[in-house]
Amino acid sequence: MPFRVSVPLVLVVAFVAVGLVAGRRDTRGRPDVITIVSSLPRSGSARGQTDVITNGIKLAFHDIGYKLDVTDPGTGEKRTFTLEYLDLDDATAAAGQWTIEQEIANANQARTDPDVMAYIGTYNSGAAKVSMPILNRAGIFMVSPANTAPALTRAGEGERHEPMCYRPTGVVNFARVIPTDDLQGELSVLWARDLGVKKIYILDDNEVYGGGIAAVVKAKCPKYGITVLGHQSIDSKAQEFTPLMTAIKAMAPDLVYFGGTTQTKAGQLLKDMVKVGMTCPMMGPDGCFEKAMIDSAGKDTLEKLPFYATFGGLPIDALTRGKGKEFVDKYTALYKAPPADAYATYGYEAALVTLEAIRRAGKKDRDAIRVAALAVKNFEGATGTWSFDENGDTTNQTMSGSTVVDGAFKFSRALQLPAK
Template identity: 50%
Template sequence: MDRRKFLTAAAGGAGSLLLGGCGGSKDTVVIASSLPRTGIAQGQTESIVNGLKMALEESGGEVAGMKLRHQDMDDATAAQGGWDAAKEKDNAREAANDPNVMAFIGPYNSGAAENSMPILNEAGLVQISPACTSVQLTKKVPGDQSGKPDIFRKSGKVTFCRVCPNDFVQGPLSAVFAKEVLGAKRVYVLDDKELYGSGIAGLFIKKCGDLGIEVLGHDSIVASQQNFKTVIATIKGKNPDLLYFGGTTVTKGPQIAIDMKGEGLTCPLMVPDGCYEKSFVDAAGLDTVKAVPCYATVGGFDPSQLKGAGAEFVRKYKEKHGADPEAYAVYGYEAAKVVLEAIKKVGRKDREAIREAVLATKDFDKGALGKWSFDPDGDTTLKVLTVSKVEGWPFKPVRTVSE
């Protein structure tokens, strides 16, 4: 009967899953990364992995006499079309359970980080995110009842750190730039309702209050919506000096710019680092950014501003990939560099020692970002924000703001 055939096939499939997996030799060090490699954030994670792999290649495929391997895990599933909480947990456990894994780079989404952090913390495996900027992953927010970030640190040790400045840097400094450079007095704020976008928009609004900038309104869009003509027409009626959008390229940052041009709202548009990429200007079009002044912000520096090792990285990246690196590529590179340096220092496969070495990173200058350290919470001390004018790719840095 057919049924028997199916059962056999099913059993075979299940068996290979139960048994399958990877053996690892004793002298291999694995650096695992967990990023949404499929679905909508694919473009950015591609550049992160490019940067990461450059760092690994530079060390010649080995570190401290051990073979080096990169395990590229995907935390997105088809069923969700983007990052998936259960999948991110799986990846964290997979890394935690593989004795060869010495560091976990990722994730990309702050929401995903909340899922992997407790597992990696318990396993004592150091985690370096190249892109998560939500404040609560590392620091307690005044008035917050949820107990974050301590609930992610059950072991009492800090295992999560990030090489990108958090939203406390980006949101508020964007407001400072808006006031000082653009002279904005009345702003309207939109966000994409995602953890990242609404978080950064909230911090922007808060700082506006402190600086005496009037916030005319705040609304959320849905990224699957086709156009925002109606939303922009409404905003135009309020006549703002600046529109701030907390969101990313794939959550329709470019569409906002397009509809601003279409509806004749020509005040500047300001977007955070989720839009700091080539595909933002590709999707918005040069005609759009000519009509609507667009400013994109990125924590740290624009690749073109990097000096020394950073400039070298940019040159090599261009050589290899035939294009200027995206802002995120630098963070992928930096995260891998920090890890490799720590493993080199420790010289053996000892997660706890490597964790300590990573978190003790001080005045690190072997990467591309210049000199910086980790603070006790795992945040970078690089608290500067670069604002660039979007006129094509690469973006033109206008000013670097610091606290």
């Protein structure tokens, strides 16, 4: 048989060859441009929060006109970098939430792009676990506006190999501007005690965040004289929990604590409490502190049962002074509406501290920026004056409790551990 050339095959080979040549990345980058990426679930159910987080980030860049003047501390050379912001999505519309594949792709995009100097993200602690080792090897400074799982930064909080497995090079590159869940868990218990709670029933959604915070709440209850009646995980894919709530009602708790988020059925649990005739309130962590919670639970349900939410920082309506107020005013001026969600402040804060780190490093160098960022002390930001500790955690320890009044979350009180 004579040798015949298949036309489609030739075309395919040609396309692949052209693609390989054209698709080769420029490994040098653009000398005057610094790219900062964020990786947040921009589609799916967390869209509302990430919209305001990215608004907060953009506001920080907008403030300086996307131009950053720096002085190299070594050589004294003055330069102006153009800032570029890439808003990456680690969720897919089909999944409705972050996916491992998407988060890996984002981390790899940041790693291979020579202009990327910082990575703002993630929103979900589970997603951070995926991208942290990749960015750690690349030496990129990563700062999260929303990850609250303690095991990401501190030993003894999670599995035995945590957090060293996220730092394969041994150096710290991950920091966060939001306080962690262990503190939030203890402050929740403190607040419950102040509300007069004696018996508590604990539920969680069986996820890293929800399960983690529920475990802390459970562990801290004896310290504050509260009896734990029981602790169960729910299946967040289930649609209603009438049988479960019937069982809990029989134990007559003073409070039901749910370690979980709006997306893992906090609203439905509240509805089913009403359905079985319970009258005690429910408390949840910051994953429930959002407008979506009120929408999914329904305003009429929230009139029947009080709902308390803790938040790892101060909500917008508590930012009445100093830099916090300044931030709210600037945000309102730029977006023609005040921030719809408290995470806006943390998006802004993460971007601010990143800019500060680049300024201090004085050059476009991933490692210099990482070192400068983690050395930030007494930083005056929108959430107060704080520092990064040796693990990359913020030293800001003030949290807040809010409750629903007339269909909206209202700041109820600041929460702080009693002085030791």
